[in-house]
Amino acid sequence: MTESSRIACLGGVYNNYLALEAALSDARRRGVDEIYCLGDMGAFGPHPDRVFPLLHDANVLCVQGNYDDSIGNQLDDCQCGYTDPRDNYFAQISYDYTLRNTSDDNRRFLRNLPQQRRLRLGDLDALLFHGSPRRVNEFLWSSTTSTAFLNSLADTCQADVLVGTHTGIKWRRKLSRDRHFVNVGCLGRPENDGRTNVWYALIAANAVDVEVEFVPVEYDHQRLAREMSEEQLPDEFIATVLTGWWTTCLEILPAKERQAGVR
Numbered sequence: 001m002t003e004s005s006r007i008a009c010l011g012g013v014y015n016n017y018l019a020l021e022a023a024l025s026d027a028r029r030r031g032v033d034e035i036y037c038l039g040d041m042g043a044f045g046p047h048p049d050r051v052f053p054l055l056h057d058a059n060v061l062c063v064q065g066n067y068d069d070s071i072g073n074q075l076d077d078c079q080c081g082y083t084d085p086r087d088n089y090f091a092q093i094s095y096d097y098t099l100r101n102t103s104d105d106n107r108r109f110l111r112n113l114p115q116q117r118r119l120r121l122g123d124l125d126a127l128l129f130h131g132s133p134r135r136v137n138e139f140l141w142s143s144t145t146s147t148a149f150l151n152s153l154a155d156t157c158q159a160d161v162l163v164g165t166h167t168g169i170k171w172r173r174k175l176s177r178d179r180h181f182v183n184v185g186c187l188g189r190p191e192n193d194g195r196t197n198v199w200y201a202l203i204a205a206n207a208v209d210v211e212v213e214f215v216p217v218e219y220d221h222q223r224l225a226r227e228m229s230e231e232q233l234p235d236e237f238i239a240t241v242l243t244g245w246w247t248t249c250l251e252i253l254p255a256k257e258r259q260a261g262v263r
């Protein structure tokens with residue numbers, strides 16, 4: 001089991017190689033012990049194959065998200081977990097583009113990723129995953145996920161620190177007996193708050209607590225939008241990159257998270 005005292009966790013890259021490059025540079029500058037990617041390398045953005053050299057060169061340790069499982073095994077859809085027809089319509093466009101533009105070697109890499117990673121974070125046992133420890137595409141939202149449920153997950157998994165992504169919105173919660181849950185947010189698109197930056201998380205263990213810092217990442221979002229347009233990706237995706245407001249996947253948001261993003 002890997003032992004670390006301070007790690008960087010990235011989630012939901014969504015083909016945004018420009019934000020990934022900026023986040024990796026920032027994490028290295030901060031001197032973290034390890035960098036982890038919690039899945040969904042593809043989706044939404046342009047040029048899927050530009051993500052993988054960056055991950056490999058930085059020795060990023062990855063887990064498999066729903067998108068990675070689908071792309072790696074060339075399934076019919078992204079297994080994203082949406083129920084709204086409009087969300088599924090745009091998800092299919094994104095998935096078909098990413099599958100079409102991901103090389104055989106990179107599909108093989110995605111296919112062979114583990115769905116979870118365990119590590120020793122200081123004196124604590126940490127479990128890293130994509131959606132939840134029980135289902136890769138489970139949405140765990142701050143407003144609808146009870147502390148009792150998270151404590152139950154920690155008990156079942158025998159972990160002190162649970163770390164995931166998938167929702168696209170960062171949050172954390174301290175649980176009982178000094179245990180913690182962290183959603184690290186995502187690098188692939190803004191957080192539906194009218195800002196164009198994206199996010200990753202620094203997680204460190206000290207003698208008495210777990211410290212979590214959510215780090216904003218500025219990148220050349222104008223360039224990403226141009227490349228998305230050149231690749232004929234939907235205007236709705238491009239608008240999100242340029243404005244910081246979601247135009248798709250809104251139906252999956254619980255009321256509180258949706259209200260936080262109301263303009």
